[in-house]
Every structure is written in C-alpha cells, then in structure tokens.
Amino acid sequence: MRQWLSRLPGIGRFFVTDVVESKRIESDSFPQLNAERERSRQLEEKLRQTQAEETSLRQQVEVLRQRGSDNEKNLKALEEMLSDPDRAQNAIVYYQLRDIWFACHGEINHLVTELAQHLEKEERHQQLARFRTEQEEEAARLDTQLRDVEEEHRMVLARKRKLEQELSRSQRFWHYFKRKRLEDEVAAARLEIEPVEQQLEDCRRRIRDVQDRGAPGYEGLSVEGRRHINLAAIALAQYLYLRFQKDSVVDMARGARNKPVHQAHFGPPEECLKIMRQIREVSGRWRADRERSEKVRRRTRYLSTRVKYKEKMQTVPDLRSVDTLQPSISTEGSEVVGDTTPMPVNVLEMDLWDLRKVFL
Template structure:
C-alpha cells in the first residue's frame, strides 16, 4: 500500500535540481554584477561632480580674467606678472633638465665603474680559486704516481715469502686511495665554488655616491647662479622671484607705461635665453670654483651650507686666485631659493 502511495506522489526529477542550482548561481552572479555596476555608478558620479567643480572653477577664473582685462591698468599688471612667472618657469625648466642630464650621465658612469670593479674582484677571486685548484690537482697527480709505484711494486712481489711485504704495500695502497678520495673531493668542492663565483651576478646599483651627488649639486648651483646673472638685467630675476611667491591679486608694477617698459625689458632678457644652452663651459668653471668655497655640515650631506654662497662673482676667479675686486652680485641663490633650487638638488 505504501509502495503504491509513493508511486502516486510526484517525484523531483534530476533536471529540476539542475535548474534550481543554475537559478541559484545566476542569482548570485546577478548580485555580484549589480554590486559592480553600483560601484561603477558611484565612481562615475564622483568623476562627474569633480568635473562640474573643475568647470565651475574655470568659469570663475574666466570671469575674473574678463573683469581684469576690462581694466587696462589691471590687464597691464597681469601681463607683466605672468611674463615674470614665465621667466621663473623657464629658468626652473633649464635646471630640471640639467639635473636630469647630469644624474643620468653620472649614474651611467658609476654603474660602469661598479660593473668593472665587480668584474675585477670576481676575476681576482677566480684566479685565487684556480691557483688552489691547480695546487690540489698537482698533489692529486703526485699521489696517483705514488699509487702507480706501489701497485707496480706489489705486482713484482711473487711467492708466499713476500706475503708480509705485499700486505704492507696493500695497506700503503689503501692509505693512498683514501688520500686520493680526499683530494678528488677537494677538487669537486673547489670546482663547485668556482662555478658559483663565476655565476654570481653583479649586485644592483646602490645609487649615486655622496661625492657624485655633491658634484651634481655644485653644478646645479653654478647653473642657478649663471641663470641669475643672465636674468639680473633690469632686475628681472628678483621680480620673477617675487611673482613666483605671490598671486595675481598682489601684483603691482606701476602704471600702464611702467608695465609696458617692464614688458620690453622682459622680452629683451628672454630674447637671449637661447644662450643658456651654451653655458656649459662657464658652469663647469664656476662649479670648480665653488668646490673650493663651500662647506658641508656633515660628511653625509650633499647640499652645502648656504652661507658660503652669499656672493656671486660675475666671472669666477681662476682657481687659487683671490681677487676681491671682481664684480659680483650680493644674491644667495640657495638661501633665497631662486628657481626653487632646493627642490631640484639631490638629497
């Protein structure tokens, strides 16, 4: 009866179970996809808000600029202000490029020296290993010759009356075999040591040395001084420094005529800016002169004390010459941080 009843009840087919399982996994997958879409939506909304804020700030700046340009005096002052900031950025760009070129050249040079030094040390170590190996192999050949002599002597001893002598030679041969095994083991160990030493990679470059960084920094300071000398005409360098530290609202360069004169002065100085790229010899000479003038607080320091840079000679004296009458500028490019020099020097 029970069997009949159970046969009448509907049974769940395996296909139904598989369908339920697929529905379950599809539901979980849909939840994950929904969560991913929600995160993407929030990210896009955040980007949209940022773009809207950026657009609002741009419109505000545009309105401010329009209001500014509507006033001829304010427009003239703004023009001078941004031209001076352009001078500052140009000098800074030259320094950054010079720092990058010096760093790359010095690193390539020091890496090459490090590779040569490592190769020299490895060559010396391999030569020492080869000497040890040659000595052990020489001893091995000598012992092999001794064994051959003993074996020959044993072969010549016939008859029972030579039994004791053969036994002694046999013991001697066993000792020689033990010595040979030890020497062969030494040869194998030394050869393995040689393979390891030969395969040893050159260690990674630890970075520029303190002396190299000092050398680069002095060259950068020399370049900064040379740039200041170039832009010191019409007091453009000082005005550019002031413009870099203040906003447009604080800019004030006089009336329209004065601003126009300043614009002409700036253009005159900027017209000769192409000569900056030809300052390499002057910069090298100035850096060599600075090397004898500066001091460092600690042995590990790479930036010199600013006190030694208070005066810039227009023409650096020849090394060893202390001509106090040479024309100079009382400007400290490091202390007054011209061209954002501190941020460019290597630590």
C-alpha cells in the first residue's frame, strides 16, 4: 500500500521510506557530508601510518634497550676482570688485538677509498676524451659530407645559370623551339636544386647539433674498475695476514673481534706480557715496511690472472678462486709469479679484517 501511495503524484514523496544511506550521503545535495567523509578517510589513513611508525619506533627502542643492557653487563664484567690481577692483563691484550684488527680494516678501507677516487677521476677523463674524439670524428665526417653537397650545389647552380643565360640569348622568333626546350631544362634544374639545398641545410644543422652536444654524465665506476679495487683490497688483506701470522697474532685478533672482553683468556700475566711484546714486534715491522705499496700492487696483478667471476656484472671474485694465498710473489719480466707453495688460506671466506664491508 505504501509503495503504491509513494508513486502518486504530489503526495507520493511523503510515503517514501527506503532511501539508500550511501546515495543520500553522496548526493550533490550534501557536499559538506561528502567533504567530511573524505576527511574521515584521510584521518584513518594517517592513523594507520602513525600506528605503523609507532610499532617501528617501539621495536627500535627495544633493540636499544637490549643493547644498553648488554653494554651494562659487559661493563660490569670488564670491571670485575680489571679488578682481578690475574685477568687484568688479558683485557689489555684483548684491546690491543682489537686495535690491530680495526687498524688493518682502516688500512684496507683507506686503500679502497683512495683507489676509487683515482679510478673515478681517470674514468671521467677517459670518457670525456672518448666523447671528444667521437665528436671530432663525426664532425669531420659531416664536414666532408657538407663539402660534397656544397660542390654538388655549386654544379647545379652553375648549370642552372648557364641555361638561364642561354635562354636569355634565345629570344628571337626563330629560337621558338629552342626556347621551349631551354625553359623546360631551366624548370628541371630549379626542381633539381631544391633537394640539394635541403641536404645542405640538413648537413649544417647536424654539424651544429654535434658541436652543441654536451658530454654524457658519469654513471659511476665501471665493473672493471670495481673489480680492480676489490682485488686490491683482497691483496692488502692477504699481505696483512702474512705480516700478522707470526705467533698466531692474526688468529688472536680475529678471536678478539668476535667475542666480548670478559670471555678473553690468553693465559697468566707472564704469557700476556709475552703476547704484547709479539704484538709490538709484528706491528712495528708492518708499519716500517716501505715496500708495502709495491707488494700489494704486485699481489693485485697476481690475483687478476687467477681469479674468476661467475657473472658478467659480478665485481667480487668467486670464493673458490681465492682459496689459497701465495706467501711470496716476484716479477719475471712482465709477469708476476709465485715463489713458494701456496697456503690454504682464504681471506675472503674468513672475511678477514671485515673485508666484505669495503667491497664496491
């Protein structure tokens, strides 16, 4: 009954009850409600983002809290260690060994940074030189093409002028048929010169484009450059291993890198003093080696002839291709060769001196 009454003209609107809420809100008659609805949607989205950020911050706080708790425990353990006369010397050895580890890491990192700056400058210069050479060659080729087109243009113009001059001399009535022929030839010459002039303009435009062309931007070190730098880092890591292998200093430094101080134990005070003397001795020899740079360069060349890469764009050599370490490398003519039996030491697999952190 209500539906029937709602269809009556005039009074039907008083009996309509089923109006879809979404249609009422989205109606053009309620622009303010539509705006509030959009604002509500935006606020809900911001709320979700804020909740996600809050979760992330809570996780970071928890990590920092745990780190602080660990540091507090380590500090307490160190205080107890230093208060014990029999263990205090172990802490000193521990930090001296860590100093060696991070000094070697800093040495490798410095080499990588220095080489990267040098090679980047060199590659930029080479790229610019190649661009200028290619630009000059293309400009020379276009200039030759321009001269050819100019010569053709001069020949066509000369032929047209000659025909025009001959036509101007053929104005007697008995030159009627000759004049008709010359008029056709002049018209053909004028048509012939148009594409030549277009070629001329195209050549000049292309020459201008080549001359105005800017050098391409430098996109960073090449794969070959990064490979060379990474090999130099491996070579220096091997060199440092050989310098600190005496009395197992390198192994002790590696152990000190990977465990907390309160777990360090190198023996009684007398043994710790002996280790400290060994550390001073090998560290002094390393720092006093004036041939270090040449040895690392020679070792880098030696590695470059032996390492392999699994992929075309790979910049770190395959792990198995640096499975051994050649203790001594010398130069024979233009070649570098190993002088002794290789050692089964893989500095890359060991991640010695935090080597992987410096790779490009």
